[in-house]
Amino acid sequence: MWYLCVFYHRLLDYRKPEFESLADLFGAFDDDPSSSHSLEWKLPQHHHPDSPFHFVNLPSEDIARNIANRSILVKGVYEIWGEGSSYEELKEAINSYPEDRKLPYLTPDSTFRIIVDSFGKAISFKDQTSRIQGMSYIPFKGRVDLRNPEHKFWLIETDDYESNNGLPPIVDKRIFFGREVGAADRKLLPTYQLKSRTYLGPTAMDAEVAFLMANQAQAMPGKLVYDPFVGTGSILVAAAHFGAMTMGADIDIRVVRDGRGPDCNVWSNFKQYGLQMPVSLLRADNNLPPWRPGLKEIFDAIICDPPYGVRAGGRKSGGRKLLKGTVDPYTVPDNLRSGHIPSTAAYSLAECVHDLLDLAAKMLVTGGRLVYFYPVLRDNNDTLDVDFPKHPCFKLVASCEQILSYRYSRVLLTMVKIGAYTDEIEEAARVQHLEFRENHVKWMEEGNLHSAVFDPDFVGFDEVDSKSGKDPKKKYRGKYV
Amino acid sequence: MLSSNIKGVINGFPLRIEVEKVVEKQVDFNPDFLKNMFSKIDWKALADASKIMGYAELPEEVPDASVLDSDEFLQKFHHALLELHLEEGALVCPETGRRFPVNKGIPNMLLHEDEV
Numbered sequence: 327m328w329y330l331c332v333f334y335h336r337l338l339d340y341r342k343p344e345f346e347s348l349a350d351l352f353g354a355f356d357d358d359p360s361s362s363h364s365l366e367w368k369l370p371q372h373h374h375p376d377s378p379f380h381f382v383n384l385p386s387e388d389i390a391r392n393i394a395n396r397s398i399l400v401k402g403v404y405e406i407w408g409e410g411s412s413y414e415e416l417k418e419a420i421n422s423y424p425e426d427r428k429l430p431y432l433t434p435d436s437t438f439r440i441i442v443d444s445f446g447k448a449i450s451f452k453d454q455t456s457r458i459q460g461m462s463y464i465p466f467k468g469r470v471d472l473r474n475p476e477h478k479f480w481l482i483e484t485d486d487y488e489s490n491n492g493l494p495p496i497v498d499k500r501i502f503f504g505r506e507v508g509a510a511d512r513k514l515l516p517t518y519q520l521k522s523r524t525y526l527g528p529t530a531m532d533a534e535v536a537f538l539m540a541n542q543a544q545a546m547p548g549k550l551v552y553d554p555f556v557g558t559g560s561i562l563v564a565a566a567h568f569g570a571m572t573m574g575a576d577i578d579i580r581v582v583r584d585g586r587g588p589d590c591n592v593w594s595n596f597k598q599y600g601l602q603m604p605v606s607l608l609r610a611d612n613n614l615p616p617w618r619p620g621l622k623e624i625f626d627a628i629i630c631d632p633p634y635g636v637r638a639g640g641r642k643s644g645g646r647k648l649l650k651g652t653v654d655p656y657t658v659p660d661n662l663r664s665g666h667i668p669s670t671a672a673y674s675l676a677e678c679v680h681d682l683l684d685l686a687a688k689m690l691v692t693g694g695r696l697v698y699f700y701p702v703l704r705d706n707n708d709t710l711d712v713d714f715p716k717h718p719c720f721k722l723v724a725s726c727e728q729i730l731s732y733r734y735s736r737v738l739l740t741m742v743k744i745g746a747y748t749d750e751i752e753e754a755a756r757v758q759h760l761e762f763r764e765n766h767v768k769w770m771e772e773g774n775l776h777s778a779v780f781d782p783d784f785v786g787f788d789e790v791d792s793k794s795g796k797d798p799k800k801k802y803r804g805k806y807v
Numbered sequence: 808m809l810s811s812n813i814k815g816v817i818n819g820f821p822l823r824i825e826v827e828k829v830v831e832k833q834v835d836f837n838p839d840f841l842k843n844m845f846s847k848i849d850w851k852a853l854a855d856a857s858k859i860m861g862y863a864e865l866p867e868e869v870p871d872a873s874v875l876d877s878d879e880f881l882q883k884f885h886h887a888l889l890e891l892h893l894e895e896g897a898l899v900c901p902e903t904g905r906r907f908p909v910n911k912g913i914p915n916m917l918l919h920e921d922e923v
Contacts, residue, residue, distance in 0.1 A: 547840070548837060548840045583913040602834065602835060603832065608915075616916040618849070
């Protein structure tokens with residue numbers, strides 16, 4: 327059955343992948359396991375792909391409701407009773423919509439309300455009331471209840487504007503009328519917003535994005551989710567909100583163990599929201615992980631924001647000189663061992679990504695998900711044409727770009743484990759990694775990415791001509807415009 | 808789950824637990840999670856570890872998967888797996904005797920320069 331899905335007009339690239347991940351979680355593809363695990367989408371006539379309005383085909387209303395209620399970016403999913411480019415057309419469409427689909431929601435013992443909404447324009451209160459009264463040709467028998475109605479009906483109008491909200495001027499005037507099936511609970515965001523969080527680090531993940539990551543990872547009760555770069559735990563908080571058990575590691579012991587006092591640490595961030603505490607937190611280095619030999623397929627999802635050296639650099643065990651081989655290892659005297667702080671060396675993005683994929687290939691269950699951010703330098707023509715890291719055990723199911731500055735974006739990658747980890751795969755992955763590293767050597771190494779993002783005089787590696795050919799800065803940062 | 812990862816160490820598992828302080832944390836009971844974890848756990852290591860930490864209710868031998876239907880068993884498994892926390896102490900490598908300290912509930916698994 328087709329539903330109208332209206333998204334919030336933000337994080338455009340994240341909207342459909344979130345919807346599809348949740349569709350997968352709530353069993354939309356269970357009937358046909360061989361399907362491509364993507365939904366059928368349709369745009370209203372003349373709408374741009376970045377429009378908030380999309381039609382989507384879902385197997386049942388329960389699935390539609392579950393997806394909408396759990397999502398962050400869905401404003402509402404509606405069963406459309408009619409649409410048109412004028413109110414006359416709308417009336418005709420609603421009147422010809424089958425009675426047996428309408429009457430169950432119009433019974434005398436029910437309560438309802440009609441909500442007028444618009445995109446690209448504002449409708450005054452007076453006009454809203456007259457529009458609602460204009461719908462009186464629908465035989466509503468129930469009682470109006472504005473606070474807590476059983477059924478919510480939405481009248482949504484879009485304007486035929488030239489260019490508004492940054493969208494290209496092809497959007498046609500369209501009016502939709504439908505019954506709400508479900509909608510996102512955006513109240514989560516003020517509850518979990520970072521400014522109310524007790525323990526924060528400089529790179530704590532924004533609550534909205536953390537929830538999107540947890541949705542991409544399909545966090546739910548009974549699952550175990552791991553973050554190898556846990557920091558202050560901001561990503562795991564989102565996973566724990568959806569009922570998953572969590573576990574985290576970090577190389578910086580001050581962050582995971584001490585925090586800023588007894589009631590200001592990673593544990594207290596979970597306590598603050600009444601969430602289940604992590605099963606375990608530990609200090610470990612993802613470059614030399616301390617897992618027992620043979621341990622595998624234990625996590626249902628790995629979610630992380632790896633330190634790629636833009637805002638915070640990664641570290642790994644072993645000193646800089648030591649790894650180059652210029653000095654011999656320093657043997658710590660026995661009496662100093664307990665308080666010794668081992669030296670660390672910079673951890674390049676290429677290495678970091680390789681270790682992460684290797685860890686995920688070993689430790690994820692089949693069908694488990696790896697969700698992580700990956701930095702991308704933007705070139706002049708605004709197209710994303712990058713090779714994302716690959717691994718023989720994984721299939722990339724979604725890549726969502728979030729443009730952060732004129733120069734770079736971060737892309738949220740979602741990979742699903744499709745094959746078991748074997749020795750041959752380990753070797754194949756290493757070869758693939760070397761190739762990948764070869765192609766990206768220019769900016770994958772230490773410091774280059776940082777200067778590409780921040781250095782005012784930086785000239786891109788493959789940037790050819792001067793800035794004269796560039797368009798003036800666009801108001802709207804989207805992929806297609 | 809953890810093991811000693813010092814270079815050259817082969818038998819780094821299971822780590823011996825040195826107990827200074829154990830705390831019990833209240834965790835919501837979730838049978839689905841326990842059933843999910845049951846097959847992934849090294850049973851003997853868990854049973855030994857919980858015994859050292861003062862909880863000897865788990866069977867020594869790997870129980871048959873049918874015990875997962877017993878609520879009594881799941882409660883015990885739940886307590887040992889999720890509610891027992893080593894707050895202060897150490898994890899000791901069985902081969903080299905290297906101590907990985909556990910402080911405020913966080914095992915410090917980072918290696919020193921000469922162990923990388």
